[in-house]
Amino acid sequence: MRRLPYAAFDLAVVLTGACVLLLFGLRLYGEQTLAQQADKLLLPQSTVLLAADGSVMSRIPIPGGGYRENAESGELPPLLLETVMAVEDRRFYEHKGLDYRGLARALASNVSAMRVEQGGSGITQQLARSLFLSRKQTVARKLKEAAIAMALERHLSKAEILRLYLNETYLGRGQYGVKRAAFYYFGVRDLKELTPAQVALLAGIPKGPSIYNPVDRPELAVKRMQEVLGIMKSNGLITAAEERRALQIGLHGAALSPGSAAEYSAAGYVDAALQEASARTGIPLAKLREGGYTVTTGLNPSAQRAAEAAFRNPANFPPDAGGERVQGAVVILDSRTGEVKAMVGGRDETGGGLNRAVSAARQPGSAIKPILVYGPALESGRFTPDSLLPDRPASYGGYSPGNIKGVYRGTVTMNTAVERSINAPAVWLLNEVGVTPALAFAAKLGIELPAEDRQLAIALGGTHGGVSPLQMAQAYGVFASGGRFSTGHLVREVRDGSGHLLYQCTPESQQVISARTAEMMTAMLVGAVNEGTGRKARLSGRMVAGKTGTTQLDIQGVPSAANRDAWFAGYTKGWSAAVWIGFDRTDRNHYMTDGGGTAAALFAAIMGPALNALP
Incomplete structure (x- = not known):
């Protein structure tokens, strides 16, 4: 019995040493993780491409999918900050990464219920898990989470941690961060304009993004909003009158349906614009896609819609052959400035695919x-x-x-x-x-x-x-503009995530041939459309100048009418365009019997609606 106190002492020493080693290991792990993966604190955000009228033509997904738009600390309204802390971490400003009281309360609740009902993780722990770890529930992961959370608290201010959390958190339907979610769900650009009902909706979503967002499960979103409004009132963040008013409007007046997708994809245009922006700014393409940049382009939505609608209509193309589809491409540009107004690089084009509109590989x-x-x-x-x-x-x-x-x-x-x-x-x-x-x-x-x-x-x-449709449209634009050459381009300006101007295009035109030559050529090309091979390009009430082009297959054993490429390049007042039709791989099993007349008809099918939609 006399040895028992000594054994207890020895055990206490061992346990104390083990705890010290564990704490030291946790601190070391947290510090090393932050040092080795500091780049994860720089949250990727979606780069946005704007059309000429300022509308969003494309938003580039962040790595892994989804969309994010980061908010600066000054953009976050106090009501939103206080509400998120009241819901997720009431003692956020009191602890150093771990809320021991909250952990104890969660543990007691889980033991009492005999199942995991509460996680007990505060805002810093949630941020640590989201940025650096998986969501797998293990003891090792919880220890790592704690270690990283404490390291975050040592290196970042509370305001920085809260801002990172609100930008990183997932809020359903592919939307990351409160700034992006506020616009997606409510159409709100300025977070300081959020109403109490909208704040409650946003603050309630992280508990279950797939079930508490106001689009997929509106009835559960309302129930969750009611809970959060109660928390807001009990914490003195809103008055009883404000709570009643928010409860009365519910989702009506608080949430909007997500913005409808654009009526055009502009996949080829987007790829080409990003490549051009990268070349002009020196920013690597991968960084440009996820750096939260705003790229303003010259795209005309009406022209792009018209082009894509024409390309979706199989009646505008020759029949397929040999199990392959006849392809095509079109470029429309402003002949006065060189600005590309529309581009389609193929039928059913997708981002990252072959862009035939800029590929200089076709015989004209x-x-x-x-x-x-x-x-x-x-x-x-x-x-x-x-x-x-x-x-x-x-x-x-x-x-x-x-x-x-x-x-x-x-x-x-x-x-x-x-x-x-x-x-x-x-x-x-x-x-x-x-x-x-x-x-x-x-x-x-x-x-x-x-x-x-x-x-x-x-x-x-x-x-x-060979040549590309972009080159042909650019060249014919010289005849259209009285002999002046303007380099074809898609990008007007590039701004970083803070709105700072990084690049701005200053269109320049240069007189490269005489105005007399351009005038005489236009007169002949008008004749080619009105009386010659380009008759199918005619547009009611509009002057059209242009020229067809057809290249023969010229392979022994195939019909003499077999063709490789069909073209029409031409212009109306202000806009020039080039259309190409053909197979990606032309051989004795893959050829057309259609020629430039089909390309001319496709030109008319695109330019007619595009020009009619202009103001």
Whole structure:
């Protein structure tokens, strides 16, 4: 018996040492976790892309999914802060990360109920778990949670912890943080404008985001709101009259239905705009997507809706072949500024996929003739739309181009050659003007071809690398704007999460060809639409200038009518556009028999509704 006190003493010493070691280990773990994963305190938030009219065209999901918009401490109203603390952690300003009284109360409640009813975790612990740990209920996780919570309290102020918590917390339907949730549920941008009922709704959601948000389970959201309003009144945060008023309005007047999704996806436009913004600011694309930036673009919602609606209609495209779908792309830009108003990079396009609107890999066919043949000829001063050109078989050092169906007219005017898209006069004219001056002219319009293209076949669109719809729309925009070139661009400005301006586009145009050349070319291209191959591009009551383009498959064993690419590039007053149609992979099993006329019809199907929607 005399040894019992000694054994108890020894046990107490051992237990004390173990506790000291445990506390030391917990402190060390918490400090190391914060030091090694400090980046997790920088909460990713959704970058937003705005259309030209200021409407949200896209909100980029944060890693893992969902959307977040961080609020600064000064944006958080006292009523919201006090309510969240009253609901989640009444002694938040009294403890150092662990509320021992709250933990003891939760433990007693759970033991009494013989099941887990209360977690006992305060705001700092919840933040530690959310940022650094899983939600798995284990003793080890609870110890880690405590360690990180105490480390957070040592390194951050209470205000910083509370702000992080309110920005990190999940509030249902993919919405993270009170700022994003307030706008999503209520349409409230300024958190200081939240009503007591709205504050109660927000503060009640974290207990069960999937069941207490006011959209999925409105009846449970109201019940939870009533509970929180009671807590607010008992803590002196609102008066009895304010509680009654909030209870009377319920969800009516407090919650709004979430904003409807945009009527367009603009997936290709979004990808291209983010890439352009990254190039202009030097911000890596991955950081740009999750840094809470605001990217304002030149997108015109009416034009984008019209383009996407036309692309959804299978009647606007040739039939599929070989189990593959005929694809397409379109770019519409303001020919005066170069600002891209609409872009579709493919049928059923998705973010991160192939954007055919900017991929310079398609043969332009006769749509290139105004850029490489007729434009240079007019600019040389040696030719006019009335100049007579030979239309007969000819050979140029082994290159012997032919007209479609072998039809030759002997002699035609340049105007007729453009309207009818005749091949022989185009090649003869390029030979007369010279390939070098023609390539230099095209470069002024934004289409730079490599040395391999220094041959006469380019008169008919036979290029090595190909061109993109963006390049074609940009080039035709020079004719539309009286000879002035404006670089095609999508981004107007980029601001960081605090609203600071990081980049602003200053559109510049430069006179690259004579206004006279642009005027004569426009007159011929109007004729090509009204009387020639581009008739399907006509728009009622509007001037349309443009040119079709078709490239043949030219593979032995397939019909002579088999085509690779179909184009229409043209413009109306103010806007130029280029449409491409074809298969991603063209071979003997995947080709079209449609040509540029189908592309011209798609141009009309897009531009008609787009222009009619303009004010």
